[in-house]
Amino acid sequence: MRFTFLGTSAGTPTKIRNVTALALQHGGPRGWYLIDCGEGTQHQLLHTRHSLVQLRAIFITHVHGDHAFGLPGLLASASMSGRTEPLPLIAPAPIRAFVETALAACDSQLGYxxxxxxxxxxxxxxxxxxxxxxxxxxxHRVPCVAFRFTEKNLERKLLTDQLEFDDVEPGPAWGELQRGRDVVLNDGRVLKSDAYTAITREPRCIVVGGDNDSPELLRETCLDAHVLIHESTYTQAVSNRVGPAPQHSSAEQVARFAESVRLPNLVLTHFSSRYQLSHHGAPHIDEIEFEAGRFYKGNLWLARDFDDYELGKDLILRRITPDDEE
Amino acid sequence: MRFTFLGTSAGTPTKIRNVTALALQHGGPRGWYLIDCGEGTQHQLLHTRHSLVQLRAIFITHVHGDHAFGLPGLLASASMSGRTEPLPLIAPAPIRAFVETALAACDSQLGYxxxxxxxxxxxxxxxxxxxxxxxxxxxHRVPCVAFRFTEKNLERKLLTDQLEFDDVEPGPAWGELQRGRDVVLNDGRVLKSDAYTAITREPRCIVVGGDNDSPELLRETCLDAHVLIHESTYTQAVSNRVGPAPQHSSAEQVARFAESVRLPNLVLTHFSSRYQLSHHGAPHIDEIEFEAGRFYKGNLWLARDFDDYELGKDLILRRITPDDEE
Known part of the structure; x- marks a missing residue:
């Protein structure tokens, strides 16, 4: 399972961070899922390997514009790029009115x-x-969810001892069983895939949060997850100064929560535009990392636009920066 | 009068060209006008000197998404950046439904x-x-207009001979007259600004077209204009192959028209995404320039994102590339 940040800024874009969107790739050669779609998501995608034709579904965590204003343009461009496959859009109800009005008002007919x-x-x-x-x-200030992605249809290992013990000849039946399908033999015997194969590893699981001021709401959801991607809009000190109204999380809050559920991998994102990589007088993004590191002892990452992460079958998360692949 | 291209691609963005938007700056230290607002316009603005607080008005040529989908995000960001001044939005009627639904569905309240x-x-x-x-x-396929911008309130030259002849003493009255205001003197005389000042140059005039398959519709509008900015989506050969349905102009069409009205400056924009600066096998943008140059003998430019142009009081148009200013 591989994911790419298409935007890591809260509220408004900056010169180096777009507003929120995440591409999650899993299964099949190039199929992928889009979680949130801030304005400019289609522009970011031009700099990745992802195609709008191979997009399998879009998930929207909540209605705010920095998570959704990119939808009309992305949907129209998918059509112009020749998409004909239906596209599921899993979203809160007002997003439907927004998208339908945008496409109708702007005279866009989708070809799918x-x-x-x-x-x-x-x-x-x-x-x-x-x-x-x-x-x-x-x-959050509006209804908002986290999406938990769990992989399905894991590869099966054939229990060859059992197959031989039951006199099942090697051949196409073995292949079918390994694909998880039950088989009827010529002699009339019915072989259950589950009886002759085993799944030898744990399904990978990634939780992608929306905006949220209460990370502890994710306790159940995160108990056996391998990665949590969560907003950390500011440090605790800034959060105290801003007050509770925006309903965002501080680095400390998320880190304490992740530590309390012994989460193996935490990726922080959705940083206030006040954080800069280097800008005279502006607070530095390192402040977020330093604060989170004080309270969380697992693997901590701070997302940057276009960084790719891969969660291997070994359940280890690795960051693949664009340079690594060139 | 100065203008900056924020997007020069037709339909969909490319890696180096965004969809349509143009910033026109004139009058006052940093006031400016936005013509069209494709998705990602607010992102492009981050790389220019223009601020959403100093934006004076937005003009939309037609409802198509590549000219309008950036509105909700730009309007929301203007609010987040502290704008309180009312903002005029001059647009076709469906844009209102689009913008109002987008802001309501996505829970954006504007502070202006x-x-x-x-x-x-x-x-x-x-x-x-x-x-x-x-x-x-x-x-075009939907109602569409060109906007003609003509400068107002040109600087006045005092007719000092006339003032002295009429015994008007130098002083505050001279300043008022020069600002175009009539003055009542202490002795009761009423002085008309028009009688004691002269405007010694022609007002500058720039025409910004929307999408259009019939440049000749602009004949009247362009007769005394100094610059026409017009779409040239493809060459005539590509236009013939595509057929008339998209209702766009070829380079040849626009160039022939500009030549027929002896337009001094023609800036082409809104190029099909098939044109690349350099991409193996793709048609090159130079094909557009070459074709236009065959039929138009005035000053011809092909717009690129972030290029700045200045139309001086001498009515000469100059291109200022970002590098020129550093």
Whole structure:
């Protein structure tokens, strides 16, 4: 499972960070999922390997513009790039009105079906052959969720001792069983895939949060997750100064929570535009990292636009910067 | 009068060209006008000297997404950057539904008044202390106009011989007359500014077209204009292959028209994303320039994102590339 940050800034874009969007790639050669779609997401995608034709579904955590204003342009460009496959859009209800009005007012006809799924508060919202996606409600100024992506249909190992013991000849039946399908032999015997194969590893699981002032709401959801991607809009000191109204998390809050559930990997994102990499007088993004590091002892990352991460089958998370691949 | 291209690509953004938007600066230290607002316009502005607080008005040529999808994000960011001045938005009617639905659905409250003016087919649509803006209808798949910007309130030269002849003492009255204001002297005489001052140059005039397959519709509008900025989506050969349905102009069409009205300066923009600066196998943007140059003998430019142009009081147009200023 691999994910790429398309935007890591809160509220407004900066020169080096766009507003929120994340591409999650898993299963099949180039299929991927988009989580949130701030303005300019389609522009960011031009600098990645992801194509709008191979996009499998879009998930929106909440209605705020910095997470959703990129939808009309991205949907129109998907059509202009020749997409014909239906596209599921899993989003809160007002997003439907926004998208439909934008496309109608601006005379855009899509060459594919846009399939809206309104997320509710609970449980499974969507799945395909590769991932199962559930939601967890968060606490923000508008209804907001985290999406939990769990991989499906893990590869099976054939239990060859058992197959030989039961006199099942090597051949196409073995292949079918390994693909998870039950088989009827010529002699009439029914072989259950589950009886002759085993899944030998844990399914990978990534939780992608929306905006949220209460990370502890994710306790259940994160208990067996391998990665949490969560907003950390500012440090605790700035958060205290700003007050609770914006309903965002501080680095300290998220870090304390991640430590309390012994989360192996925490990736912080959605930084206030006041944080700069280097700008005279502006607070430095390192302040966020330093604060989080004081309270969280697992693997900590601060997201940057275009950084790629890969969660291997070994459950280890690795960062692949664009330079690594050239 | 100075203008900066914020986007020069048709339909979809490319890696080096955003979709359409143009910043026109005139009058006062940093006041400016935005013509069209494709997605990502606010991102482009981050790389210019223009601030959303000093934006005087927005003009939209037509409803298509590549000219309008950047509005909700730009309007929200203007609010977040502290704007409180009302902002006029001169646009076709459906833009109002789009913007209002987007802001409402995405829970954005603006900290300033957005003042909608629906453009009609005719004449003056808007003016302030610095410019007068009229429209000219174009021919496209949806209602579309060109905006003609003419500078107002040109500087006046005092007719000192006349003032002395009439025994008007040098002093504050001279200053008032020069500012175009009539004056009542202590002795009761009323002095008309027009009688004691002269405007010694022609007002500068720039025409900014929307999408259009019939440049000749701009004949009247362009007769005494100094600059025409017009789309040239492809060459005539590509236009013939594509057919008339998209209702765009070829380089040849625009160039022939500009030549026929002896237009001094023609800036082409809105190029199909098929044109690349250098990309193996893709047609080169030079093809557009070469074709236009065959039919137009005035000053021809092909717009690039972030290029600045200045139309001086001497009515000469100069290109200022970002490098020129560093």
């Amino acid at each position: 079906e846009l399939a809206f799924f309104e997320w509710g508060a609970a449980d499974l919202v969507w799945s395909d052959a590769y991932v199962e996606v559930t939601t967890a409600p968060l606490s | 008044e957005l003042a909608f003016f629906e453009w009609g087919a005719a004449d003056l649509v808007w003016s302030d202390a610095y410019v007068e803006v009229t429209t000219a209808p174009l021919s």
